[in-house]
Amino acid sequence: MIKLSRPQKPAILTRNEQAWLKSLMDAIQKYGSFKEIPKDEKNKLTSHYRHDEIKAALFPSSFNKCAFCEGKPQENGNIEVEHFLPKSIYPSETFSWENFLPSCRKCNDSKLAHDTGVEPIINPYDDEPDEHFRYCDILIKPVKDDQKAQKTISVLSLNSARLMKPRAEILISLHSFSSALEEAIQDLESADSERKRMHKTRKLIESIEIMEQLTETHKAYSGYCKSYLNSCAPFLAAKEIISTLHNL
Known part of the structure; x- marks a missing residue:
């Protein structure tokens, strides 16, 4: 994992973020929770974060690698727009630019809906990975007893x-x-x-x-x-x- 710099929010997100969020929150109010929104309707309401213009702005910031494991798409599955705070738990962050990371399919699947708001993991846009991780042979390990780093390694299966x-x-x-x-x-x-x-x-x-x-x-x-x-x-x-x- 390396330190990343978040680029400027793409224009399409600036223009549409609030409208997209309002439609989603209205559906949550209608059905009682994010979980209860019918699958097809939920997919339609949330799919905007996968817009090509958002990907085009986000992916180069990680050099088209996974922000977590640094794998390339051909090695670890397609790079996807990952929600650092899971949208299923924090639906208000579904279209937040600061909540997006480029993640490979494998890391995304490992992370699933881990609640990073309650149990934080390293975010390479906000944290300096070199201060949290060290390598020993082919293993990545936390610096000293860094619990946040240890949680990151465990949640993302970085020693798989x-x-x-x-x-x-x-x-x-x-x-x-x-x-x-x-x-x-x-x-x-x-x-x-x-x-x-x-x-x-x-x-x-x-x-x-x-x-x-x-x-x-x-x-x-x-x-x-x-x-x-x-x-x-x-x-x-x-x-x-x-x-x-x-x-x-």
């Missing part, structure tokens, strides 16, 4: 097999890159001519760039990759070597 598998595949690649960096550093240190040092330095820079590309925000699971590199000794050593050379 579907997410541990891609992390494991990424971890293999990262370990491979890390080993290659160690060799590149040793080669640079043993270079016995300026020409060789320049060549080895270029190779070292290229290796760093390849690893850093995995942390780019539009890449799947970039938060996991960033966490790995922040504690990867060969990567940090290589960065320090290049920084020193640039300052000479």
